[in-house]
Amino acid sequence: MNVRSVSCLGWAVAILLALSNAASAADKVKAVASFSILGDMVAQVGGDRVEVVTLVGPNGDAHVFSPTPADAKALASAGIFFVNGLGFEGWIEWLKRSSGFEGELVIASKGVKPLTLNEERHHGDGGEHGETADPHAWQDLANGKIYVANIRDGLIAADPEGKSVYEANAAKYLDAIAEEERAVRAALNTLPAARRKIITSHDAFGYFGTAYGLEIVAPQGVTTDSEASARAVAKIIRQIRQAKIPAVFIENITDPRLLDQIARETGAKIGGALYSDALSKPDGPAPTYLDMFRHNVEAITQALSS
Ligand SMILES: [Zn+2]
Numbered sequence: 001m002n003v004r005s006v007s008c009l010g011w012a013v014a015i016l017l018a019l020s021n022a023a024s025a026a027d028k029v030k031a032v033a034s035f036s037i038l039g040d041m042v043a044q045v046g047g048d049r050v051e052v053v054t055l056v057g058p059n060g061d062a063h064v065f066s067p068t069p070a071d072a073k074a075l076a077s078a079g080i081f082f083v084n085g086l087g088f089e090g091w092i093e094w095l096k097r098s099s100g101f102e103g104e105l106v107i108a109s110k111g112v113k114p115l116t117l118n119e120e121r122h123h124g125d126g127g128e129h130g131e132t133a134d135p136h137a138w139q140d141l142a143n144g145k146i147y148v149a150n151i152r153d154g155l156i157a158a159d160p161e162g163k164s165v166y167e168a169n170a171a172k173y174l175d176a177i178a179e180e181e182r183a184v185r186a187a188l189n190t191l192p193a194a195r196r197k198i199i200t201s202h203d204a205f206g207y208f209g210t211a212y213g214l215e216i217v218a219p220q221g222v223t224t225d226s227e228a229s230a231r232a233v234a235k236i237i238r239q240i241r242q243a244k245i246p247a248v249f250i251e252n253i254t255d256p257r258l259l260d261q262i263a264r265e266t267g268a269k270i271g272g273a274l275y276s277d278a279l280s281k282p283d284g285p286a287p288t289y290l291d292m293f294r295h296n297v298e299a300i301t302q303a304l305s306s
Contacts (some may be wrong), residue, residue, distance in 0.1 A: 032078040034089045035062040036279040037138055038108055038147070040288045042082050044173045045151045049162045053078070057153040057279045060251040063223045067091055072099035079103040080158040082151060086114055088135035106154035108147040114136045115206050117222060134222050136277065140207035141181040144289065148173055177230045180290050187297050188212045195304045199236065199248040199268070201228070201259050204276035214300070217245075219262070224254055233262065247271030247303035252286075253278050271303030 010203045028051040029098075034041035039054030046052065056062040075081060076099040085107035096105070114133040137143040138229055152170035156163045156189040188196075196213060198205065202220035209216040219228035219236050239245070240262070248263050249254040249271045256273075262272050274296045286292040 006202050009139070011202070017282060018240065022035070029080060029155065029162070030078045031080045031082060032215075033082045034084060034092065036060065037277070037289050037292065038082050038084060040279060041108070041144070042151055042155075042172075043145055044289075045148060045166055045170050046155055046183075047165060049159065050155065051167055056278065057084050057235050058279050058287075059252050060278050061224055062089055062277055065089070065091055067095045067098075071095060075099040075101045080106060080154060082106045082108055082154065084135060084138070085109045086112075086133045086135035086137060092263050104154055104158045106150055108148050108150050109135075109137045112143045115210060134203070136204045136222065137167050137207050138289070139205055140211040141184065141210060141293065144177050145174055148177065176210070176290060180293055184212060184293055184297050187301050188214065191301060195246060197243060197245050198271075198300060198304070199262070200276065201243060201251050201254045201256075202276070204251065206275070209297075210233045219258060220254075228258060233258070237262060237265055239266050249274045249303070251297065252274045252280065255258060262291045269273065269303070272299040272301060 001150045002036065019211045029046065029049055030053070030143075031042055031046060031050050032053045032055065033042045034054075035056040036054050039052050042050065055067065055074070056065045056069050062094050072095060075095060078101065080103050081096070081101060083092055083105070087110050095101075114137065117132045117134060138147060148170055152166050155166045159166075191214075197215040197217065198209075199217045201218060202224045203218035203222045205214075205216045205218075206222070208214065215275065217236055217239055219232045220226070240248070245266075245268055247270070248259050248268050250259045250273045252273050252275050256270075262268070275292040279288065279292060280286040
């Protein structure tokens, strides 16, 4: 074999490799997830068989998202679309219609017992009564396990050949979630009862508080689409002073100015940023669903332990 034929062979191999890579990319299940937390969960269960596009990316606010023509195009070519449900993504129907999406729609929160809002839990203007579901169900890891089961079943329906892969990935991920659940309880159980209260800008931690025994106070309601009322802010300032709440938390998706103002007026310290409705970028402190819990729990225990 001379030099020339070796180089021809090299080219042939390179071309074959390129073709097979292109084929495997084309063979992947095209999934779209509405927001970054769900996108990570889909990627964990889908593994190598699934290509995930996330519409509302890191640090993005899905409550007030406006889909673009590029989002509609991504959805049009997708085989499966994962959404949170519980009214979180008010823009889904419009996007589905305008994209002509004909694939499988998976509502990740299906089967979760929703928390509903009432005067007790809603700290906005008092204008909303107990009819609205709180969409932030992923903030309880027990619900996260329900999301994973729905994602697994949705992927199997869309791609039956991958059944054993999805089942294995989901089982491994469910184990990791269960382990994190134990870690979260162990860490938060060290907090004194009197300090088990956190303040965030919008009411995204209702499920977290219910699951892990913390009281959550927020000047904004469960969505971010309207500003906190002056009355709600004044009420929170009174609550912080009366209960001597040591720290307030900003969120990665909301403007920190309101909480800065509340901290200044009450002397409470800013206990760091909590990741509520979106992950951080890959190089940040909360690039995955489980990293988000680790980060949030560490910030809360550091700020509230006496
Ligand atoms: Zn939210």
